[in-house]
Amino acid sequence: MIGKFAIRDGKVDYAIRYVETARYKAEKAARRALFGQYRNPFTDTPEAAGIDRTVANTTPVWHAGRLFMTKEDGLAYEVDPETLETRGRWDYYGALKSETFTAHPRLDPETGELFFFGYEAGGLCSTDVAYCIADRDGKLVSEQWFQQPYCSTIHDFAITERHAVFPIFPTTADLDRLRAGGPHWAHRQDLESWVAIMPRYGKVDEMRWFKGPRGVSAFHLVNAFDDGDLVHLDICLTDTNAFAFMREAGGVHRAQHEIQGGLTRWTFDLTKPGDTFESRVIGPPGDMPRLRDADQGRPYRSAWYLTVNPQGGPRCRAGGRRSPSP
Numbered sequence: 290m291i292g293k294f295a296i297r298d299g300k301v302d303y304a305i306r307y308v309e310t311a312r313y314k315a316e317k318a319a320r321r322a323l324f325g326q327y328r329n330p331f332t333d334t335p336e337a338a339g340i341d342r343t344v345a346n347t348t349p350v351w352h353a354g355r356l357f358m359t360k361e362d363g364l365a366y367e368v369d370p371e372t373l374e375t376r377g378r379w380d381y382y383g384a385l386k387s388e389t390f391t392a393h394p395r396l397d398p399e400t401g402e403l404f405f406f407g408y409e410a411g412g413l414c415s416t417d418v419a420y421c422i423a424d425r426d427g428k429l430v431s432e433q434w435f436q437q438p439y440c441s442t443i444h445d446f447a448i449t450e451r452h453a454v455f456p457i458f459p460t461t462a463d464l465d466r467l468r469a470g471g472p473h474w475a476h477r478q479d480l481e482s483w484v485a486i487m488p489r490y491g492k493v494d495e496m497r498w499f500k501g502p503r504g505v506s507a508f509h510l511v512n513a514f515d516d517g518d519l520v521h522l523d524i525c526l527t528d529t530n531a532f533a534f535m536r537e538a539g540g541v542h543r544a545q546h547e548i549q550g551g552l553t554r555w556t557f558d559l560t561k562p563g564d565t566f567e568s569r570v571i572g573p574p575g576d577m578p579r580l581r582d583a584d585q586g587r588p589y590r591s592a593w594y595l596t597v598n599p600q601g602g603p604r605c606r607a608g609g610r611r612s613p614s615p
């Protein structure tokens with residue numbers, strides 16, 4: 290669904306509508322569920338075969354005068370910003386070859402370009418990743434594919450003024466597991482993480498790969514920026530996957546409050562050979578960061594994210610009392 294607050298003349302109107310994806314229309318017509326488990330088409334009914342599975346429910350994205358609803362398992366759907374009617378699946382006038390479009394593209398505040406990617410770009414469980422740029426008029430001007438080391442959930446990436454940065458964390462998909470009716474994602478505590486860095490207007494074969502710690506996980510990146518020949522990447526990092534359903538599928542059984550992590554700065558020195566980098570914690574654990582749009586890909590002074598007091602232990606406060614601290 291997509292909801293909208295319209296603020297006009299000191300009044301606020303609210304509207305909400307379903308995003309009418311192919312899946313929504315098929316199930317509405319059938320008047321029953323046709324699709325099975327989360328991102329497992331082998332659990333669908335026969336009537337669902339060949340129908341786009343995405344529910345386009347993660348992030349609204351504005352670019353070049355168009356509003357998109359995105360989810361990383363399919364292409365974006367364009368939505369009319371006034372009526373919230375669904376206009377249809379967005380493939381850049383047939384130019385985009387990737388089957389998927391990230392829910393976290395990055396908009397350069399000066400050039401107006403949209404930098405984005407799709408993983409599983411060539412199909413279910415493929416290691417194909419498409420790296421794409423749409424210009425300020427919304428035209429697809431670049432699409433290059435590369436292979437990631439294993440089929441991971443690349444939920445977010447980052448740009449700097451000169452680089453594109455792709456972090457790879459070992460929560461992986463497996464076709465045999467899906468065929469057996471299993472979950473799409475399972476966390477692999479034994480696998481290394483990776484970061485790929487390339488010139489943002491360069492070729493994917495210029496990409497450098499850096500090896501990160503084993504078993505770590507992140508869904509969102511706060512920002513990245515250049516500092517001479519250094520690239521800094523600020524990550525909401527945890528020592529395993531923070532979602533129980535993904536880590537338990539990989540045999541990692543830990544209580545939620547035992548998950549460790551922190552806002553972590555990874556710094557890559559591009560003048561040095563090798564695949565290592567520096568790491569330091571710069572803030573308490575948390576996620577769902579929000580950056581000032583003008584700071585995208587630039588050195589920045591502040592950003593916002595949700596956190597808990599790491600000394601406070603697990604806690605759930607019911608009722609209407611407001612907590613004085615984050």
Ligand SMILES: [Fe+2]
Binds near residue numbers: 392393444508509
């Ligand atoms: Fe997200």
